[in-house]
Amino acid sequence: MKGYINKIIENSFIDGPGNRMAIFLQGCNMGCLYCHNPETQRMCINCGRCLEVCSQGALSIKEGKINYNKQKCIGCDRCLEVCSEFSSPKYFEMQSDELVKIILDNEIFLDGITFSGGECTLQTDFIVDVVEKVKQKSNLTAFIDTNGLINENDLNRLISCVDGFMMDVKAIDDNTHRFLTGVSNETVLKNLKLLAKTDLLYEVRYVLVEGYNDSVEQVKYLAELIKNLNDYTRLVLIPFRPLGVKTYFKNLPLYNRQKYDIIYDEIYKVLKDRAIKKD
Amino acid sequence: MNVFEIISNTNIDYKEKRHLLALAAENTLSYVNLSVKTEKHLKKGILCDIFEGHAPYRPRYILPDYEKYIKNGSEYLGIKPPKDMYEVVNALMVIYQYVPSITGYPVYVGQLDYILENFLDTVSEGEARNLIKMLLINIEKTLPDAFVHMNIGPKETRAGRIILEIERELKKAVPNISLKYSKEETPLDFAKFAAEVALEIGKPYFVNHEEIKNLLGENYGIASCYNTLKIGGGSYTLVRLNLKKASQEAKDYRDFIDNVLPNVVDSLCEVINARAKFIVEEAKFFETSFLAKEGLIDINNFTSMAGIFGLYECIETLKGLKLGHDEEALKYGEEILDKIKEVIDSNEGYGCFGTDGKIGFHAQSGIDSDIDVTAGVRIKIGNEPSIYNQIKTEGRLHKYFNTGVSDIYVFDKTARQNVDGVMKIIDAAMKSGIKVFALNTSDSELIRITGYLVKRSDIEKYNRGEVLREDTVKLGAESIKNNKTLDRRVREVE
């Protein structure tokens, strides 16, 4: 079975517990204004625009399909800048068996693997296939990094085969959520509650965007919600950063640190050590 | 530099001048006796004695048995066996001034955690901490050379923890520190603390205790850059073979293996043995040193070291393959090392009683003036493959070396938030056969050059022409220019 992969980071210390291989899948079902890797959002429509800006001849078009030559690429990311489709010429197809082999070849170095994206759960079939095969042959754990917008069937299948979820909550207020992401948070909050009742909700992540979702009241509401749902899930508070952002949000400044600390202190009161700081 | 140039140089201080003048005096003698063929190899730079001097009068590296010294005291020094923390710290500070080496500074200052632990309860906790701090500051100030090396572990001790805590606070390049690490003997919590400190200040090294113990026995120390040698012993000399230059002498790969290598490695052993013999028989080192008379060193624990470097370029020259990126390149690498080891072992090592009569094998980390040639059996800076492939490749190459081999792995700052993840990699590296694992972060104030640390701010001072206390800063600054040290692949995570 094949999957669409934007990139594989072999050694990640920030995608779950321990040292993990992070696999970023292509495609998303939200369109967040502050997305840091917008090139993972959509599939390529082979419009050819990126061809024109590549100074290295790393891109070509064959039978109407974009072809990417990694050897020639110098990583300037000009191609990503001009892509108006929120896509990338660099993502690739990979068979699950091939990915499984890469993972198992490095088993002794890893605590586990993490699927991220994009919204990785859009490729649940692929994930389940890879995870089942990896688990047959190793003790590696599998984590899912998700925006929470997962249909019931996929969610249940994932719950039965992975070891943890890291879920973004973009906003508590539905209007804000719609504004920031383009979709309602109804399913997200429903899934949050459902996952919190399993032992799999490793952490919830919340990005503070100044003037949009950063009222103390909203963030505290989320902290209380998590506190009442279970006794283990961590809440990671992340300051907005303009790095990589493609929409007009790229002009917003780095989130104010003082404000960050005030909000953090508030949620610390609620969640104690389960409240995690990020710089 | 001639004598006048040394004396009038404004870039070096008094002590360094005295050291260079001694070397200049030594070099007025002719070089130890060598065959014509071997002299040619030295002249061409295929072999290099790393400026050890023409007529060596002390071993390059000495690892005195400090535990014995602390137990018995020293008649020569007039030091009685210490009874409390004050006396032990004083005794150590005294003996360090009397340990000869190639740099003039002791390259090994002992297994300090174990030594100090026994005296910890003779004073209050606060006093113990102050005394250890004083000792560490004293070492840094009086032995300003980043090859001065301290060992801790594998077991956790209170003293070991205090040493790491204070070093973390002092943030100095001196001393170099190694943690003998063993998954069986080192508590996870202590190992994690050491890793945390290493991510901040570039030390300690993680030394594969199980592997080295199997080679040298329990009683070994890590000295200078990362040389593993027996305690109470050391190494007379270190002469190195430039594999890149040697490969340029060969018609092809076969010629290299069958003719060039046996020829130059024989010469390598010849230089080493001639130098070792000179130290023992002409300079009569063991007859004059109080360390020997009082049993703090014993010729039976000594050896010599045959170093090699430039394996990466050697394979590139002969086969056009890139080590770390080609399985085939690795196979050639193994064949080359097999051959060198075979030739070394076919020679008798003069006075190499510490390593079964054979010369020790060492992956030499390069020196400041090396240009375009990679240290030891490492992968060229900037060309490192994925960290896992780097470790897997080098793990297979480390197995050949009994007297020192290491590599440096640079992480970005996210590693500091996930020491569990870092430990996973260290454990995997140990399992893969890596003997000495150095970790550094890309934004660290202390930069690991090849086998020693320098402060970023000192490099800047040196480049501005200021005279500095630490002799290794000069080496570091030159090495950064010549070896692109700062271009090491950072293990980035986004």
Ligand code: SF4
């Ligand atoms: S990556 Fe973007 S710009 Fe390039 S062809 Fe695909 S859709 Fe067009």
Ligand code: SF4
């Ligand atoms: S990142 Fe690579 S493919 Fe994209 S424009 Fe630059 S060189 Fe071309």
